[in-house]
Amino acid sequence: MDDTTILADALAFHGHRCWASTAGVRLGLAAMRALGASRAGAKQLHAVVEIGDHHGGMCFGDGIQFTTGCTFGKGNIEKSREGKFAVTLFDKASGRAVRVAYRPTLQAQIGATAFMRKRAAGVPASQIPDEEQMEVVRLVWDAPAEAVMTVGPVEPRAWSEPEEVVRFAVCARCGELVAEPYLRVAEGASVCIACSGYPQQG
Ligand SMILES: [Zn+2]
Ligand SMILES: [Zn+2]
Known part of the structure; x- marks a missing residue:
């Protein structure tokens, strides 16, 4: 599946288009590639996502779930509840992990979009026109990788549960x-x- 199809499917799963779910898809894919992992092998993966509860941008977690196959239903993802937009993906079989963190270089541009101004005014994302939703998605999706994320080193780290x-x-x-x-x-x-x-x- 090419990345554009993965993004479209992830956003369909998520239910609306937003910067945080798009960031989750990009960072999730980057973490998978750094480990050489595939979603079919999700059983051997474990994700720790740093979002918390009741704050904006938690949609990030859906992008991570969709791309890594680590889901709350399978129990191989958890929140560290730090209110941050980063994920550490463990490959249990090889005892390696990588942390990928979102870089906020685009936040001013994202904040200035019609989508975000409406969201700030309390309009539900589902009531914002498609093209305004897509503007935010494209900002995050089309930016160079180094503008939106830092991919840490792949390090030996065991996950025990x-x-x-x-x-x-x-x-x-x-x-x-x-x-x-x-x-x-x-x-x-x-x-x-x-x-x-x-x-x-x-
Ligand atoms: Zn969202
Ligand atoms: Zn009972």
Whole structure:
């Protein structure tokens, strides 16, 4: 698949066109190429993306998920919650990793676009005309690589993770399926967190 098709598919998956998802696609592809990895081999990859919660530009994470195949559903991506636009991609099989960071050289230009001025005024991205969305995408997509990212060295770095728990149980109160580590004991019965009345843990 050529890069233009990957971008189009990634934006379709994301649901709108924006600078941050486009940056995620470019940086994700760069990280994959630095490691010589393919999305079909995503099982051997793990991504740590530095975005946080409840801030602009989290769309970056969708570009990373789409290009690396590391997804929240598979559990091979996580946020470090630093509010930054960078990703460290680990190749578990070869014990190597690379960090790719977004460079903010274009932020003034991006901020001056009709898309970003409307977003700042509270207009949802989905209500901004296609051509105004594409202007922001093209700024990030067509810029020279060195203007939008810093690709770090590929370094030996192992990724170790806890073993996946594959046991499930049925909550004694609501009858719904629960992964075993999330069961709680309340009044002598094994129940889900919601039925236990205990506070949720992060
Ligand atoms: Zn977005
Ligand atoms: Zn329950």
